[in-house]
Amino acid sequence: MSLIVQKFGGSSVQSTERIKKVAEHIVATHQAGHDVVVVVSAMGDTTDDLLDLATDVTATPPPRELDMLLSAGERISNALMAMAIEALGTPARSFSGAQAGIRTAATAGRARITEVAPDRVRQTLDRGAIAVVAGFQGVHRDEAGDSTVTTLGRGGSDTTAVVLAVALKADLCEIYTDVDGVYTADPRIVPDARLMEHVSYDIMRELAVSGAKVLAPRSVEYAARHGIPMRVRSSYNAEPGTMVSGSVGPLSAEYSAVAGVAHDASKAKITLCGVPAGSPELTARILQVVAGIEAELHYSVLDASWAVQGRSDISLVLPAQDGPPVMQALRQASAELGFEDLRYAERIGKLSLIGSSLLSQPGVLATCCETLAAAGVHLETISTSDMRFTALCPADQLTDAVRAWHAAFGLGAPELATVHAGTGR
Amino acid sequence: MSLIVQKFGGSSVQSTERIKKVAEHIVATHQAGHDVVVVVSAMGDTTDDLLDLATDVTATPPPRELDMLLSAGERISNALMAMAIEALGTPARSFSGAQAGIRTAATAGRARITEVAPDRVRQTLDRGAIAVVAGFQGVHRDEAGDSTVTTLGRGGSDTTAVVLAVALKADLCEIYTDVDGVYTADPRIVPDARLMEHVSYDIMRELAVSGAKVLAPRSVEYAARHGIPMRVRSSYNAEPGTMVSGSVGPLSAEYSAVAGVAHDASKAKITLCGVPAGSPELTARILQVVAGIEAELHYSVLDASWAVQGRSDISLVLPAQDGPPVMQALRQASAELGFEDLRYAERIGKLSLIGSSLLSQPGVLATCCETLAAAGVHLETISTSDMRFTALCPADQLTDAVRAWHAAFGLGAPELATVHAGTGR
Numbered sequence: 001m002s003l004i005v006q007k008f009g010g011s012s013v014q015s016t017e018r019i020k021k022v023a024e025h026i027v028a029t030h031q032a033g034h035d036v037v038v039v040v041s042a043m044g045d046t047t048d049d050l051l052d053l054a055t056d057v058t059a060t061p062p063p064r065e066l067d068m069l070l071s072a073g074e075r076i077s078n079a080l081m082a083m084a085i086e087a088l089g090t091p092a093r094s095f096s097g098a099q100a101g102i103r104t105a106a107t108a109g110r111a112r113i114t115e116v117a118p119d120r121v122r123q124t125l126d127r128g129a130i131a132v133v134a135g136f137q138g139v140h141r142d143e144a145g146d147s148t149v150t151t152l153g154r155g156g157s158d159t160t161a162v163v164l165a166v167a168l169k170a171d172l173c174e175i176y177t178d179v180d181g182v183y184t185a186d187p188r189i190v191p192d193a194r195l196m197e198h199v200s201y202d203i204m205r206e207l208a209v210s211g212a213k214v215l216a217p218r219s220v221e222y223a224a225r226h227g228i229p230m231r232v233r234s235s236y237n238a239e240p241g242t243m244v245s246g247s248v249g250p251l252s253a254e255y256s257a258v259a260g261v262a263h264d265a266s267k268a269k270i271t272l273c274g275v276p277a278g279s280p281e282l283t284a285r286i287l288q289v290v291a292g293i294e295a296e297l298h299y300s301v302l303d304a305s306w307a308v309q310g311r312s313d314i315s316l317v318l319p320a321q322d323g324p325p326v327m328q329a330l331r332q333a334s335a336e337l338g339f340e341d342l343r344y345a346e347r348i349g350k351l352s353l354i355g356s357s358l359l360s361q362p363g364v365l366a367t368c369c370e371t372l373a374a375a376g377v378h379l380e381t382i383s384t385s386d387m388r389f390t391a392l393c394p395a396d397q398l399t400d401a402v403r404a405w406h407a408a409f410g411l412g413a414p415e416l417a418t419v420h421a422g423t424g425r
Numbered sequence: 426m427s428l429i430v431q432k433f434g435g436s437s438v439q440s441t442e443r444i445k446k447v448a449e450h451i452v453a454t455h456q457a458g459h460d461v462v463v464v465v466s467a468m469g470d471t472t473d474d475l476l477d478l479a480t481d482v483t484a485t486p487p488p489r490e491l492d493m494l495l496s497a498g499e500r501i502s503n504a505l506m507a508m509a510i511e512a513l514g515t516p517a518r519s520f521s522g523a524q525a526g527i528r529t530a531a532t533a534g535r536a537r538i539t540e541v542a543p544d545r546v547r548q549t550l551d552r553g554a555i556a557v558v559a560g561f562q563g564v565h566r567d568e569a570g571d572s573t574v575t576t577l578g579r580g581g582s583d584t585t586a587v588v589l590a591v592a593l594k595a596d597l598c599e600i601y602t603d604v605d606g607v608y609t610a611d612p613r614i615v616p617d618a619r620l621m622e623h624v625s626y627d628i629m630r631e632l633a634v635s636g637a638k639v640l641a642p643r644s645v646e647y648a649a650r651h652g653i654p655m656r657v658r659s660s661y662n663a664e665p666g667t668m669v670s671g672s673v674g675p676l677s678a679e680y681s682a683v684a685g686v687a688h689d690a691s692k693a694k695i696t697l698c699g700v701p702a703g704s705p706e707l708t709a710r711i712l713q714v715v716a717g718i719e720a721e722l723h724y725s726v727l728d729a730s731w732a733v734q735g736r737s738d739i740s741l742v743l744p745a746q747d748g749p750p751v752m753q754a755l756r757q758a759s760a761e762l763g764f765e766d767l768r769y770a771e772r773i774g775k776l777s778l779i780g781s782s783l784l785s786q787p788g789v790l791a792t793c794c795e796t797l798a799a800a801g802v803h804l805e806t807i808s809t810s811d812m813r814f815t816a817l818c819p820a821d822q823l824t825d826a827v828r829a830w831h832a833a834f835g836l837g838a839p840e841l842a843t844v845h846a847g848t849g850r
Contacts, residue, residue, distance in 0.1 A: 016481035050501065056441035057505050058512035065511070068519050069504035072497040076475065079494035080482050086490070087483035094493050099572065120571055146545055147524065 002171035003125070004029060007039040007135065007161035011178040012235035013077050014044030016084075022176070022235055023084035026130060030090055035125045037168065038132045039161040040081050042073025063108030067137075067151045071097070074134035074157070082132045091129035095120060098139035098147060100131075101167075102160060106140045110153030113138060116167040125168075135160040155216020162219040166226040173228050175215060176235035181242030182207065182214055184260040184411035189399045192412035196242050196260070203259045203354055204230075204244045206387045210352035211264030220244065258355040258364065258409040263402045265395060268323035269348040270330065272314045274340025282337065286314065289333045290326050314339075315381065317348060317392065348380075349398030352390045353405055359386045367408050375404035427596035428550070429454060432464040432560065432586035436603040437660035438502050439469030441509075447601070447660055448509035451555060455515055460550045462593065463517075463557045464586040465506050467498025488533030492562075492576045496522070499559035499582070507557040516554035520545060522562035523572060526592075527585060529563035535578030536563055541592040550593075560585040580641020587644040591651040598653050600640060601660035606667035607632065607639055609685040609836035614824045617837035621667050621685070628684045628779055629655075629669045631812045635777035636689030645669065683780040683789065683834040688827045690820060693748035694773040695741045695755065699765025707762065711739065714758045715751050740806065742773060742817065773805075774823030777815045778830055784811045792833050800829035 006026060013019050030036045041047075050069050054061040061069075078094045085092035101117035124131040135157025140148045152159050158175060165173035182204065183193040199207075201224035208217040214232055223230050224246065233241025275282065318326060327344055330337065358364050365382075368389055372379045377400055380392040393401050406412060431451060438444050455461045466472075475494050479486040486494075503519045510517035526542035549556040560582025565573045577584050583600060590598035607629065608618040624632075626649035633642040639657055648655050649671065658666025700707065743751060752769055755762065783789050790807075793814055797804045802825055805817040818826050831837060 016478055019482060053441055053501070053505055054508060057444060057509045060512070061508045062511050065504045065507045065519055068521070069501055069508075072500040072504075075497040075500070076478070076494055079490045079497075080478055082490045083479060083486045083494075084482045086487050087485070094490055096493070096574070149521075 001033045001035065003035040003037070003168055005037045005039060005161050005165040005168070005170045005173045006176060007157055007174065008041065008081075008176045008235055009157065009178070010041040010044050010047070012176050013040055013081065016080065018235075019043075019077070019080050019084050020087075023081060023088055025235070026081075026085060027088045027090045030130055036130045037121055037125070037164055037170070038081060038085075038130060039135045039157055039164065040074060040077045040132065041135050041157040042070075043077045043080075046073040046076065064148065067108045067111075068149050070151050071134070071137040071149045074136050078132055078134040082130075085130055085132065091127075092132055093124050093129055094132040094134070095124075096134050096139075097137035097160065098149070100133040100160075100164065102133075102138035102163065104138035104140050104150045104152070106142070106148070106150070108150055111138055111140065111150035113152070113159070113163055116163045118164055118167050121164065122168065133160060133164060155218060158216040158219035159222065162222045162228060162230070165228045166222065170228060172231060173223060174231045174233060175219075176233060177214060178234065178236065179214060180234045180237070180239055181232050182212065182244070182260075185402055185406045186212075186263065189263075190261075190403055190406045190412070193406065194412055197240075198243045198245070199259065201244060201246055202387060203356065206352070206354045207260055207262045210262035210354060210388060210390065211266075211350065212260075212262045215244070257357055257361055258353060258411065260354050260411060261351060261402050261405045261409075262354060263349070263351040263398055265347065265349065265398055266320055267317050267348050267350050268320040269345040269392070270316045270318070270323065270326060271343040271345075272316075272330065272337070272339040272341075273343060275314050275338065286316075286330075286337060289329050289337070290316065290318075315392075317350060320347060345395075347395035349393040349395045349401060350390060351393070351398060351401050351405065352388050353409070354388055356387060358389060359384060364409075365389060368405065371404045371408040372401055375400050377401040377404065426458045426460065428460040428462070428593055430462045430464060430586050430590040430593070430595045430598045431601060432582055432599065433466065433506075433601045433660055434582065434603070435466040435469050435472070437601050438465055438506065441505065443660075444468075444502070444505050444509050445512075448506060448513055450660070451506075451510060452513045452515045455555055461555045462546060462550070462589055462595070463506060463510075463555060464560045464582055464589065465499060465502045465557065466560050466582040467495075468502045468505075471498040471501065489573065492533045492536075493574050495576050496559070496562040496574045499561050503557055503559040507555075510555055510557065516552075517557055518549050518554055519557040519559070520549075521559050521564075522585065523564035523574070525556075525558040525585075525589065527558075527563035527588065529565050529575045529577070531565045531567070531573070531575070533573075533575055536565065536575035538563060538577070538584070538588055541588045543589055543592050546589065547593065558585060558589060580643060583641040583644035584647065587647045587653060587655070590653045591647065595653060597656060598648060599656045599658060600644075601658060602639060603659065603661065604639060605659045605662070605664050606657050607637065607669070607685075610827055610831045611637075611688065614688075615686075615828055615831045615837070618831065619837055622665075623668045623670070624684065626669060626671055627812060628781065631777070631779045632685055632687045635687035635779060635813060635815065636691075636775065637685075637687045640669070682782055682786055683778060683836065685779050685836060686776060686827050686830045686834075687779060688774070688776040688823055690772065690774065690823055691745055692742050692773050692775050693745040694770040694817070695743070695748065695751060696768040696770075697739045697741075697755065697762070697764040697766075698768060700739050700763065711741075711755075711762060714754050714762070715741065715743075740817075742775060745772060770820075772820035774818040774820045774826060775815060776818070776823060776826050776830065777813050778834070779813055781812060783814060784809060789834075790814060793830065796829045796833040797826055800825050802826045802829065 008022055082092040082094035100121050103115040104111035104113050121131040138150050140150050161173050181195045185193040187193040205220040208215050230244040231241055377393050377397045382391040433447055507517040507519035525546050528540040529536035529538050546556040561576055563575045565575050586598050606620045607624055610618040612618040630645040633640045655669040802818050802822045807816040
């Protein structure tokens, strides 16, 4: 008997029909002799609908109130899931994030988890019942003992699932979604993208950071640190999906050093033109100006790709919604930063080749550049690290670029993989 | 400067437009120099929508999970209201029932309040901010210190408002709704029904118990016990509405001993025919059978009118949705209870004349019966107490019956009141 945490995303619980289907699956796992902890996201578009309500009321909702508002979404799906499980004759109990012992720092909207104390979840399992926990939310207790609802930011339900798995010493953390697992590229734009049976934490984290939406980067890092195996699979079928763990899976050799291509079409680009000869102090000052605006922007800066083009241009790639406020902040600081011009591209294509020891194989970078040129893609910049090459291109050429890389490294059909992967050596 | 609790019902906060309008009113009260505590119900039909979701999932949702589900509705309206107030430049803070210190017994769905400890609400007021509290919900803490979300049952947000008003020693508890106040009858069916400027706790409670939906009976009782004045008024205009308090208002003399007519079209009737000569033991046993089924039914029994027709028929009037399960329970106990037949009327008309010292004025009862006969209404039974005469009639004659009583006691136009009230003396 093992302990399994099963997390179901919004599309997996988007209707009461889906909730009942998912409940059957959960009960089957329980009846197979496992302890089961369920983590649910809000139903379908609930979170977006709640955000729309907030935006209707005010352009600048206070973060604390936004957290109170958004946390309602998971409480709804959570209670409905517990009802659906009980309706199948298996005891279940729902818990809010606070009740499940997810304690966080005070920061609203992207609260850092400070402690996980799932005593009540454990007691529920001990008496043979299924524990159902609202994802994405926690609680902050101040010195006076007063509690405030917090949310964990994007991908927060994945994080809830993993931290509970770690705290409960679970054997497996399953992430159920509307795709069959982790692919070598987004199958919606690369038809021959291949499902990976197994992927390492490192590769998975790089894929997630680079735009693969199937798992939140933070949850992968946490699982890696504590050695909890994760499985990404579909809630619409019984396929095993993709195992994410520390060990290298049996198939990884097939695609050599290159694992997959991730892309991100949600970025904007700001270019500071004619910056005085690039000094680290100035770069740091630009970062400070950008990071000083908003909580969410802090993340965008961490996520940004910086590239010095020539002596005097600096480009900043960031989530598109953060573009306008960052532009405003940079304009206000223009005298201090001393740039000549500020350019803004509302959308930029960003694609990343993910693999291991990429820098020790010079052929890979050459293939990246040649392939894009052959596909007619204008390569704006390419930045490299040992696990990831990230290129920027015009937004309307992004699909072509992803397909070109995916084909060049033979990531699709296994029989081609050996041949093409060779070009990277 | 005084402390005012303002409660807004679902129709008052049914859209973000309405929430913004209401926020303006709240801020105006605050700017007039008052401390303001706001209690909100769920937006519009949210509670019904959530109940529909639960019913989609299972015919018998566990009460604990239902409470977790339903409590989400008030958290949403609550957070949105705090945002709307803050958007107007006035500091506000939202609180769940638990955070506002509404502590209850364990019973889900209709939890009894055991303690009100609104320390955080008080602190919020002390620093000049408006406290916004989610109505209808509380929290139960068990011996281990574990907390469970509870809801307070029908009219729960009114109760939240009044218990907070009492605990905070408020000067006034205002209940905002979509009608202008308390009328002598439902103005939708009695066009000349008159708005009461003032009504006593006693009369208000009887009106509420008898079907006037404008206030929850429990909240009126609690306000009466602690002497907190209530005001029922519209959130759509600035009219003063109806004051509910212990003292007798200036206009009460006009309508003599009779204050108003309440009606209730939501009841069903069960008749046990041919019951062995009515003994108190048997009546008690029937009550036990009925009350033993469900939490909600307990309330229906408390609310029921019993009438012995002849020697051997007993009628039970109860909320229509409780009819089928009670019928089932009675059938199962038929051998023990020994009735010959069980009859069920899905809908029965129930109307109540509310006033004071009704029994000391024999003319009132005579007028009640004569008026219904003259209006062609079949009077099934009439039961009397000093503050209320309650008659049953066919459901399709209820409107005629209400209009007949309202006219007979001159409750509409003041100049007629004196004349007609005379018939009741």
